Amino acid sequence: MMSVLKGKKVLLGITGGIAAYKTAYLVRLFIKAGADVKVVMTPAAKEFITPLTLSTLSKNEVFSSFTDEEDENAKWNNHVELGLWADFLLIAPATANTLSKMAAGNSDNFLLATYLSAKCPVFFAPAMDLDMYRHPSTKNSLHTLAGFGNIVIPPGSGELASGLYGEGRMAEPEEIIEFIEDYFSKNLPLKGKNFLITAGPTYEAIDPVRFIGNHSSGKMGYELAEAAARLGARVHLISGPTHLSTENPNIILVRVTSTHEMYEAVHSNFKAADVCIAAAAVADYKPKTVAGEKIKKSDQTLNIELTKTEDILASLGAEKKDQILIGFALETNNEVENARNKLKRKNLDFIVLNSLRDKGAGFKSDTNKVSIIYPDSQKDFDLKTKEEVAKDILKEIIDLLNA
Numbered sequence: 277m278m279s280v281l282k283g284k285k286v287l288l289g290i291t292g293g294i295a296a297y298k299t300a301y302l303v304r305l306f307i308k309a310g311a312d313v314k315v316v317m318t319p320a321a322k323e324f325i326t327p328l329t330l331s332t333l334s335k336n337e338v339f340s341s342f343t344d345e346e347d348e349n350a351k352w353n354n355h356v357e358l359g360l361w362a363d364f365l366l367i368a369p370a371t372a373n374t375l376s377k378m379a380a381g382n383s384d385n386f387l388l389a390t391y392l393s394a395k396c397p398v399f400f401a402p403a404m405d406l407d408m409y410r411h412p413s414t415k416n417s418l419h420t421l422a423g424f425g426n427i428v429i430p431p432g433s434g435e436l437a438s439g440l441y442g443e444g445r446m447a448e449p450e451e452i453i454e455f456i457e458d459y460f461s462k463n464l465p466l467k468g469k470n471f472l473i474t475a476g477p478t479y480e481a482i483d484p485v486r487f488i489g490n491h492s493s494g495k496m497g498y499e500l501a502e503a504a505a506r507l508g509a510r511v512h513l514i515s516g517p518t519h520l521s522t523e524n525p526n527i528i529l530v531r532v533t534s535t536h537e538m539y540e541a542v543h544s545n546f547k548a549a550d551v552c553i554a555a556a557a558v559a560d561y562k563p564k565t566v567a568g569e570k571i572k573k574s575d576q577t578l579n580i581e582l583t584k585t586e587d588i589l590a591s592l593g594a595e596k597k598d599q600i601l602i603g604f605a606l607e608t609n610n611e612v613e614n615a616r617n618k619l620k621r622k623n624l625d626f627i628v629l630n631s632l633r634d635k636g637a638g639f640k641s642d643t644n645k646v647s648i649i650y651p652d653s654q655k656d657f658d659l660k661t662k663e664e665v666a667k668d669i670l671k672e673i674i675d676l677l678n679a
């Protein structure tokens with residue numbers, strides 16, 4: 277099962293407590309989950325575990341001071357940049373001393389300065405002796421930090437380094453990981469939402485061996501499905517023939533071939549959907565009759581009579597109740613006007629316009645340049661990878677869901 281920590285930028289702050297020895301394993305667990313880890317240590321933490329251990333495991337430089345003391349040409353380590361880089365800051369172990377300094381706004385070491393400049397969520401895992409943990413001063417620090425929005429990962433009970441038994445032992449690395457995973461999966465913006473997405477081309481049979489199709493790769497639809505699932509959605513992905521597949525457990529992939537099959541698969545999932553995105557390049561016409569046997573070449577010319585396929589998206593627009601419905605348009609002239617007409621005709625919330633005039637945009641490429649057209653406004657985006665375009669589109673959808 278893929279971890280929500282995959283791709284997350286983790287800033288781990290280590291302070292000077294005996295539990296610091298456990299952070300080597302903690303870094304390993306973050307790396308195994310697919311996160312990118314940078315470590316900041318207080319000077320006292322280096323008494324308990326070496327920076328070399330942590331830089332080897334994290335595959336990144338370890339920071340512990342504003343400059344590198346052993347290098348006279350040392351550069352200034354930028355705590356603001358590190359704070360902005362991180363998706364979250366985790367301080368583990370967090371000693372009573374560091375907690376009190378965090379609460380007071382003290383910045384007499386690099387970790388504290390980084391903490392003060394970080395804008396991301398901050399977790400901390402207290403680790404100290406029983407009586408220190410119980411002291412009203414420590415309780416005050418915890419209370420103040422909670423008021424800042426910082427999140428405590430509660431310590432466990434057990435044997436402490438002092439030989440005493442009680443509360444104050446740092447949560448185990450596995451528990452810390454589980455706590456943070458839980459936090460991020462509960463707070464995903466599309467948690468509990470059902471998405472229905474179409475992707476790829478459709479093929480219309482001419483005879484048992486031939487078909488009418490198009491060059492759509494399906495990439496845009498698959499990227500949308502992955503991005504929605506990463507943000508917590510459950511996705512039904514109805515895909516025409518493509519070479520793509522997905523491993524994501526939150527995506528149910530339904531493979532179809534013809535427009536009619538896509539129509540059926542989409543309609544059987546539409547009622548339960550909160551959001552539906554039609555990214556498929558559906559065939560507009562199909563042969564009026566499909567030959568039962570392979571058509572022989574005999575005459576100089578061959579006419580195949582075509583008839584319209586179902587317009588899947590328009591049929592959804594006619595049926596829609598509370599669903600957010602989104603389509604794509606590919607236009608070569610009067611682009612915005614045509615797209616907006618399509619938006620109205622198909623009863624959409626917005627339509628994503630691909631312009632064929634833009635180099636690098638379109639069918640088979642990995643990049644796309646789109647405009648998002650609303651009934652009364654539009655947003656133009658730069659040329660980006662389809663993965664990034666998917667994120668832009670989902671951001672608009674999240675705004676609509678929260679509106």
Ligand code: CTP
Binds near residue numbers: 554
């Ligand atoms: N669409 C669909 N079913 C069809 C045709 C299109 O669901 N039979 C969806 C596509 O997935 C896309 C949008 O409708 O989201 C595209 O609209 P369409 O009317 O096909 O526009 P174009 O393909 O741009 O063609 P035209 O301008 O000729 O209508």
